[in-house]
Amino acid sequence: MYGDTAWGVGLNEVGIEERSLRSHQAITLGLLFAAGIVNFFDRSSLSVANTVVRGELHLNNAQMGWLLSAFSLSYGFAQLGMVGWLDRLGTRRVLGIGLAVWSLAQLMTGFVHSFAVFLVFRVLLGAGEAPFYPAGIRSMREWFTERTRGRATALMSSSQTFGLAAAPPLLTLLMLRIGWRGMFVVLGVVGLVVAVLWLWLHRQRSDTAYREEVAAPATKNVYGALLTQRTVWGMMLGFAGVNYTAWLYISWLPGYLQTERHLSLSQSGWLAAIPFLAGAMGMLASGVSADAWVARGFALTNIHRMQIVVGMVLSAAASFFASQAYSTTAAVVSISFAFFCIQFGGTSGWGYVQAVAPSHLVSALGALQNFASFLIASAAPVVTGMIVDETHSFTLAFAVCAAVTLLGALSYATLAAPGGMRIEGASSAH
Numbered sequence: 001m002y003g004d005t006a007w008g009v010g011l012n013e014v015g016i017e018e019r020s021l022r023s024h025q026a027i028t029l030g031l032l033f034a035a036g037i038v039n040f041f042d043r044s045s046l047s048v049a050n051t052v053v054r055g056e057l058h059l060n061n062a063q064m065g066w067l068l069s070a071f072s073l074s075y076g077f078a079q080l081g082m083v084g085w086l087d088r089l090g091t092r093r094v095l096g097i098g099l100a101v102w103s104l105a106q107l108m109t110g111f112v113h114s115f116a117v118f119l120v121f122r123v124l125l126g127a128g129e130a131p132f133y134p135a136g137i138r139s140m141r142e143w144f145t146e147r148t149r150g151r152a153t154a155l156m157s158s159s160q161t162f163g164l165a166a167a168p169p170l171l172t173l174l175m176l177r178i179g180w181r182g183m184f185v186v187l188g189v190v191g192l193v194v195a196v197l198w199l200w201l202h203r204q205r206s207d208t209a210y211r212e213e214v215a216a217p218a219t220k221n222v223y224g225a226l227l228t229q230r231t232v233w234g235m236m237l238g239f240a241g242v243n244y245t246a247w248l249y250i251s252w253l254p255g256y257l258q259t260e261r262h263l264s265l266s267q268s269g270w271l272a273a274i275p276f277l278a279g280a281m282g283m284l285a286s287g288v289s290a291d292a293w294v295a296r297g298f299a300l301t302n303i304h305r306m307q308i309v310v311g312m313v314l315s316a317a318a319s320f321f322a323s324q325a326y327s328t329t330a331a332v333v334s335i336s337f338a339f340f341c342i343q344f345g346g347t348s349g350w351g352y353v354q355a356v357a358p359s360h361l362v363s364a365l366g367a368l369q370n371f372a373s374f375l376i377a378s379a380a381p382v383v384t385g386m387i388v389d390e391t392h393s394f395t396l397a398f399a400v401c402a403a404v405t406l407l408g409a410l411s412y413a414t415l416a417a418p419g420g421m422r423i424e425g426a427s428s429a430h
Contacts, residue, residue, distance in 0.1 A: 024203060025143055029155060031198050032136050035099060036159025037166070038191045039132050042106045042125065043071070043250060044167040045187055048269065049180040050255040063115060065385025068251040069378045070119050074126030076374030079367040082134040083222065086363055092202045095135040099195035102128025107188025110181040133370060134363050137350060141362055153354070154287020157347050161283055164276035168254055172269030222364045231356060232365065234415025235349070236372035241312055241408015242346040243377035245319065248401050249275060249339055251381040256394050261328045271332055278336040282311070282343035290351055300355035301418040304348040311345025312409035316402040323398035342405065356418050
């Protein structure tokens with residue numbers, strides 16, 4: 001029989017000791033949180049250094065957009081291979097190797113002198129970061145039960161917006177002291193340290209009960225099978241609205257504050273932290289809310305789908321208000337609310353993956369959702385750069401963002417109903 005620890009992982013007849021189990025829960029969550037912070041420090045580093053890099057390398061806004069999009073495109077495509085690699089090598093080695101690759105790419109970016117070489121390292125950065133969410137979600141599935149997985153997933157996911165919130169002021173300070181090149185080198189070294197710790201300390205769950213849970217045979221062509229499902233298409237298109245919004249603000253918020261609001265580098269560093277901190281609060285609120293509704297007996301599929309749609313609609317409204325804001329204060333408040341809501345909905349987007357799919361398809365569905373959403377979201381940095389080059393304003397870019405987010409909410413509300421999932425082993429009653 002399964003009993004529950006403080007975090008809700010079952011103890012079974014194989015004899016996992018509760019103290020050891022709780023210890024590994026803490027290690028897993030702690031390392032994933034640290035990896036997430038490093039991950040999003042690295043993602044936001046180019047945004048923070050946007051104007052300085054453009055000036056030194058003589059790039060226009062569109063070229064900067066391509067550098068930002070190169071990361072997201074390679075990140076999206078690399079998602080597709082994650083399921084096979086995770087099945088063969090496991091979460092420990094796949095995420096450890098990914099951490100090492102992306103950290104080396106980040107470190108080497110500090111030595112680039114041309115657009116083409118910069119582009120190559122951005123591609124490697126994206127490919128290296130691709131295992132983070134699939135490996136993290138699988139680790140959550142390994143060590144946490146349905147009753148507490150919402151909080152654990154939210155804590156792991158919140159590392160990204162805590163990282164994004166801390167990145168602008170801390171990276172700005174670091175850049176002012178040692179330059180943007182030194183900043184990239186330091187971030188790369190820190191990532192390599194986290195990679196070593198993950199490989200050294202993390203272990204995969206291997207007890208009999210868990211092996212039996214995930215031993216259900218996957219369809220030979222798992223992606224082909226998933227792509228026949230209406231629900232899956234709704235999730236892929238819907239999550240594109242989440243990532244388009246998130247990636248626009250991650251990529252361009254410091255640049256927006258400096259060019260549109262005429263703030264200094266140091267001022268923009270502090271103000272840019274506010275929306276990302278609001279996003280972290282949105283993620284935590286999503287997890288707490290989901291677990292509270294579960295405790296009242298509501299189905300996880302209904303909870304997460306409702307939270308996604310509500311969060312995205314409110315985020316779209318806030319992005320539109322930001323496009324019309326006449327003061328810096330109004331713009332930052334609107335963007336903060338938009339980011340809170342999109343992360344509230346986005347966290348439930350990952351919860352919906354776990355709720356709607358059987359254990360052996362969770363990683364595949366998560367990878368497919370991330371791949372498709374990033375293909376669309378990758379347009380955000382380039383489209384924004386082109387719009388700013390053409391109009392010398394972010395007004396239209398924010399309005400486009402609001403429209404994409406609304407379309408994503410509509411996709412979840414219509415196509416992504418759990419009843420549309422008809423695949424062997426799947427159930428909408430999770």
